[in-house]
Amino acid sequence: MSEIALGSGAPIIALIGFDSNLTAAFAEYNFGNRQTVHFENALKMVSAWVAEKLPIVAIISNSEIMGTAGLTLVETLKKRELPSVPFFLVVNHLNANLRKLALEGGVTDVFRLPLRSAARIEKRVDFLIDNWEGLKNNIETTASIRKIELSKRIFDLIFAGGALLVLSPLFLIVYILIRLESKGPAFYYSLRVGTGYRVFKFYKFRSMYVNADQRIKDLKHLNQYDIDAGDGTKKPIVDHGLCEQCIGYGKCQYPIFADNVQLCEKEFQYTKKASAGSAFFKIKNDPRITKVGAFIRNTSIDELPQLWNVIIGDMSIVGNRPLPLYEAEKLTTDKYILRFAAPAGITGLWQVEKRGKGDMSEDERLMLDNVYAQTYSLKNDLKLILKTIPALFQKENV
Template identity: 85%
Template sequence: MNDISQEDNSPTIALVGFDHDLTAAFAGYNFGHRHLVHFENGMKMASAWVNDNLSIVAIISNSEIMGSAGLTLVETVKKKGLPSVPFFLIVNHLNANLRKLALEGGVTDVFTLPLRSSARIERRVAFLIDNWTQLKNNIETSNPSIRKIELGKRIFDLIFAGGALLVLSPLFLIVYILIRLESKGPAFYYSLRVGTGYRVFKFYKFRSMYVNADQRIKDLKHLNQYDIDATADGAERPIVEGGLCHQCQAYGKCQYPIFSDNVQLCEKEFRYTKKASSGSAFFKIKNDPRITRVGAFIRNTSIDELPQLWNVIIGDMSIVGNRPLPLYEAEKLTTDKYILRFAAPAGITGLWQVEKRGKGDMSEEERLMLDNVYAQTYSLKNDLKLILKTIPALFQKENV
């Protein structure tokens, strides 16, 4: 954080998560008599806001919408009872659905990188700060259309999860000891996941990987099962000779043309490039080298999922529902086609796990469609049927 005197309780604009380039750019911005104070992350900002009695009049955060300093920070500010101030995000990626999600979640405005007009940002921020008292009472927010969970389903969740935790407590102890004996690090861990209505919560599991395994994802992306399956399903780059692929050479011209701003493109080439650049929303690889020996066993038997029974008890999840997703996966699923899955309860097991798990032919598209089907049809009766089918699905046929 920048060192500035707060003795006069001067108005402050909090800048959260800024890198060197963004910090240098904002150094030239003119926000009048308001001070700019930099914070490494949202938690440090919230702590300083309370402990140092800062007079923060706006927050500008450099984070993706589903990132830890995006909607999660908005919720943190609300839960801590801090004053309502304009909240701005500076993001790399933005589309209509992401913008709608941000505004519904409490973000005041979103700017995309690279920032092109300092004057526009200065005017926008200043206007909203000056008029915030009047504006905040007129801002209407709407939540995604989420079906209310039946009372019977919630009662069943509490009875099932509570009973399971009691009965399985000896198994918890054994697994805890084995994990600690095999590798250094805690036996339990949590990661941030996105569940019902895009709500972010702490997702608990037994540790099945070596410590710092998440940092190796970048080096293993080329082994992603979903990307490999997509290529096998027809995402190969078309072979082009003389400007035409083999299928079009017999006709003497492209048979799959698309047009944009008077420029003709080949649809097959365009679809390949788009898929290759965007990548899959999900990440999973076969024979993952990050997994320990004990981890492989508890994964294949789904024992690693048992701590999520606590998530059920506290209301983050249900026994049956759509799997909550990591932030980087959920951020890619904001289109109208896939947003429905987040209207359903987040669950330990669900429709796609029972229908496809372990068969080796699960595509990303199939998984997402099954999530949507569950969101439209879930009920306590159907949940009981899925639970009865879950036990055979626990023992997978391949190590994925």
């Protein structure tokens, strides 16, 4: 970031996560009296904006739509109550559904790489900045999602609240055991995608060692969904100048500002061949799991903190499982987008239907998610719960 540029007092167009080539290209663009200032990541941009009261008039972020510097950053800016400015994304992957998702989520416009027309980008950015005050209230920022029944919400609050009260002694015991076995916090949260592609914090008991994410690149050949699909070979990983932790993902992991701490969420691994892989990642007998972690997973105790997600309205007791960012971005086609119209839930139709019947394919799981989205109601939820009570806190690897 240039201190000389910041001292000029000129309006700033903040560039986030750009590589040197993209930064140099935008430096040549003509945005009138506005200066472009590059920030390494969203956290640094937000911190500088707040601390130095920067005159930022637009943000251009190099991130996939579901990435941590995409829709997640839009939500963070809203929660921080920072000034509303045009927000642009520069992405590798784009289709009609992704564009619609981005615009409904608060992104002003999306540009796809490689950028071909400097004049078009200059004109579009300048127009939106110049006319932002009159345009911002007319931009659609909420997806059209079927409203959840009041009775279903009341049931969720009563059930989750009662369960938290009854299970509080168990929470304390598990907390102590986790802290005694391995270093690190007993609870953690990751960013998940739920109803209407809304990103939220997903709480669980920690069941893995703290450096578990660093080992994914060494275990991708064990991904059960790829093996089931007939692709059991390990694909070569190409080092594009990334650090040790990021090589396995093929893209830099951008930190984001959340609750006054730096959060590092796994960025979706996007390459030209990403679409050929499975949208889900699952390993049998995963060596990253601790001994206590194996027990709480087998008994589904690790899922219990999600009751808090139900209390605050992120999830429902019954619904479609919320997905990590890198999985959700692969499910934006017309075939799968329906699953995100349903509430995100702790348990759902596919857990109940497939319990005790062996492993399920990815297509089966997504088909059942779509069926639930079309038929969910409190009455049907109660039928699912009564049909198999043990599935209520079903573990991930059903």
